Amino acid sequence: MKAYKKEVQFTIWMTAAFILVGNVGLIFSVFPVDAMLFGFPVMYIVPILMGWFGVFLLTLIAGRIGNRIDDEIERENDTLGHADEAKEV
Amino acid sequence: MEQSWQLDNPILGLIVVGATFVLFYIVGFISNRQSKSAKELYVGGSNVGAITNGLAMASTYMSLATFLGITALILQLQVPFIMLWIQLILAIPLITIIYGTSLRRMGAFSPTHFIRDRYGTTASIIAALFMILVSIMYALGQMIGIAITFETLLGIPYITGLFIFGILIVGYITIGGMAGATNNAAIQMVIIALMFIVPLAAIMKAIGASGWYFPPLLYSDMVPAMMDALPSFFDYQFSPKWYFSIIPALTIGALGLPHLAMRVYTASSLKSARSAMVWFAFILGLVFSATYAMGFVGVFATTTQGVTISDGDADKLTIILNMVYNPEWVTALVIAGAISAGLSTLSGNLLAIGALISQDIISTLKPDISQRLNLRIGFIAIFAGGIASILLAINPPAFLVVSILWAFGLAGVTNAPLIIVGVWWKEANKFGAIAASVVAGAIYIIVSPFVFPSIVLTGHGVTDGMGLSGAMLAVPVSFILLIVVSYITNRIPALSGKLTKQADIELIERIHGWKDIKAYRYNSTIGAGITVAVSAAVAIWALMPWGM
Numbered sequence: 001m002k003a004y005k006k007e008v009q010f011t012i013w014m015t016a017a018f019i020l021v022g023n024v025g026l027i028f029s030v031f032p033v034d035a036m037l038f039g040f041p042v043m044y045i046v047p048i049l050m051g052w053f054g055v056f057l058l059t060l061i062a063g064r065i066g067n068r069i070d071d072e073i074e075r076e077n078d079t080l081g082h083a084d085e086a087k088e089v
Numbered sequence: 090m091e092q093s094w095q096l097d098n099p100i101l102g103l104i105v106v107g108a109t110f111v112l113f114y115i116v117g118f119i120s121n122r123q124s125k126s127a128k129e130l131y132v133g134g135s136n137v138g139a140i141t142n143g144l145a146m147a148s149t150y151m152s153l154a155t156f157l158g159i160t161a162l163i164l165q166l167q168v169p170f171i172m173l174w175i176q177l178i179l180a181i182p183l184i185t186i187i188y189g190t191s192l193r194r195m196g197a198f199s200p201t202h203f204i205r206d207r208y209g210t211t212a213s214i215i216a217a218l219f220m221i222l223v224s225i226m227y228a229l230g231q232m233i234g235i236a237i238t239f240e241t242l243l244g245i246p247y248i249t250g251l252f253i254f255g256i257l258i259v260g261y262i263t264i265g266g267m268a269g270a271t272n273n274a275a276i277q278m279v280i281i282a283l284m285f286i287v288p289l290a291a292i293m294k295a296i297g298a299s300g301w302y303f304p305p306l307l308y309s310d311m312v313p314a315m316m317d318a319l320p321s322f323f324d325y326q327f328s329p330k331w332y333f334s335i336i337p338a339l340t341i342g343a344l345g346l347p348h349l350a351m352r353v354y355t356a357s358s359l360k361s362a363r364s365a366m367v368w369f370a371f372i373l374g375l376v377f378s379a380t381y382a383m384g385f386v387g388v389f390a391t392t393t394q395g396v397t398i399s400d401g402d403a404d405k406l407t408i409i410l411n412m413v414y415n416p417e418w419v420t421a422l423v424i425a426g427a428i429s430a431g432l433s434t435l436s437g438n439l440l441a442i443g444a445l446i447s448q449d450i451i452s453t454l455k456p457d458i459s460q461r462l463n464l465r466i467g468f469i470a471i472f473a474g475g476i477a478s479i480l481l482a483i484n485p486p487a488f489l490v491v492s493i494l495w496a497f498g499l500a501g502v503t504n505a506p507l508i509i510v511g512v513w514w515k516e517a518n519k520f521g522a523i524a525a526s527v528v529a530g531a532i533y534i535i536v537s538p539f540v541f542p543s544i545v546l547t548g549h550g551v552t553d554g555m556g557l558s559g560a561m562l563a564v565p566v567s568f569i570l571l572i573v574v575s576y577i578t579n580r581i582p583a584l585s586g587k588l589t590k591q592a593d594i595e596l597i598e599r600i601h602g603w604k605d606i607k608a609y610r611y612n613s614t615i616g617a618g619i620t621v622a623v624s625a626a627v628a629i630w631a632l633m634p635w636g637m
Contacts, residue, residue, distance in 0.1 A: 004607070004609075004610050007601065008513075010186075011186055011187060011513075014186050015183060015186065015187060018179050018182055018183055018186075019176075019179065019183075019336060019340060022175060022176035022178060022179040022340065023175075023176050023332070023335065023336060023340070024175075025169075025172030025173075025175065025325070025332055026172075026329060026332040026333055026335070026336075028325065029325050029327070029328070029329040029331075029332040030329045032325070038306075038309055039309025039310065039312055040309050040312055041312075041323045043323065043325065044168060044171075044323050047171075047172055047175055048171070048175060048306075048378055048381060049306075051175035051176065051178055051374065051377070052178070052370075052374030052375070052377070052378055053374070055178050055179065055182065055370045055374065056367070056370040056371050056374055058182065058370075059182050059363075059366045059367045059369075059370040060367055062182060062185075062186050062363070062366070063360075063363035063364060063366060063367055066185075066186060066190065066359075066363050067359070067360055067363060070190075070359060070602060073601070073602040073603060074602070077602075077603065077604045077605070
């Protein structure tokens, strides 16, 4: 049960995080900001930076957690065996 | 005065392009000597390393549009188009985490392969037909772009260039298969990045930008002059609704693109697929950011430097900037980069068509044919798909990038919900899948400006043409139909004989890595209910006035 829950929660939250980081323009269209950062308007450069480094960072995290969940599923497969399968199906 | 943009020395351009072609042929030939089975042809034997695969993913995704179309649309739409383009980087990461690793574990060749095992023959053939349409539209865009490049820059007539180079390219893809395409795509990504970013640095240096040594991000010293000359450049222009519609149309749309998903299946392991996603994000972010810089520099050059580019030449912005500021041999290299970009995407599209026809249609209808014959059909399908896109390109539609983006939406409507819900919800069944694909696909096509120009949702040409408005309606409708029809038909006893519930359950558990079966897994009615409610809200919002 634990690995399954983790897998579902990971996928939902990670998908939401990716969509958010890739669509910062949507957030600024709702909450406009009139400021400058690194010489650019914030509403221009922040979506670009998030769309590169933000997404890159998330892929690192997603890769790591994804591998860990795979291992946990493997471990649950091994430890649970098939003894309780008959009860729950 | 209308200026015509053409290389003074076309031979130079031809030599550079010819040399890159020879390189691709050699790599394709060497890689393909091992391609003896369908698995090797379509997914490179599922044995491709992370860096090669990450580069290949990026280059498959970066079509000719990077060189020709995007900068043109930045010139016209300015910042909103940049905001639209940024999220396209999510494609491979989302495919990987939502369903790519599951389908890789299953050993699928293509997303429709999964649809066949999950929903049966009829649903998979419908999905495959839609996917062939998507792939051909996508391939068509590349063919047109390649022919236009040769026509306007080297002086070769459009039709001649289309046939000669079209057939050369189709030949190389047919000979190379996926192993060749993957190795070539990785090389092409390096060529694309170099041929785009290094000349951009030279252009920025010539204009006087102090950050020319890192073009993707260091051009802020041009911002004050830009704000004086064109204060509206940084305006968002459209409402939040427009920015929201990008998610169903392009973010979800990219999840249904077969040639992207196939890249995940080429990985040598799940871990390698996840590493490839990291490389993809890094390299694509780099080139995308450089593209925005090129668009910015283009607008800057036209508003402050006296460079005039007519509307008809907008597509050639990147190459024109090189002609103005760089020596001719650099422009020749940029053209080679543009052709490489078109080539790698085209090979992804044609391989997807090959897999769709031979694996998803012929093998489904005639499962008993030999592997040898199947492989031969695959080669013929790849070649025929290429020829079809060449023939369609004889009379090209008006605006190629717009129609490529519209194809994203079609994939998002007809394929993505079937795969996403199919992987995560055991109750999804073939009746739901067929209803979703056919009805929502029809709605998407009807509200597009291409079929009935008077039936559109916004009346804003580019928004309807790119499928933003259509997908915001049809994608949620597709999710709703899939879930509601499946839920109802699962509860009609008369239909239970036509469903394969136990096989579906076993398939889902297996592709997530489980060796046993548990009733509680992937079976959430609440999750399905929330999806329906959110989808309904989005669809209603799409039908309300857009105010454009």
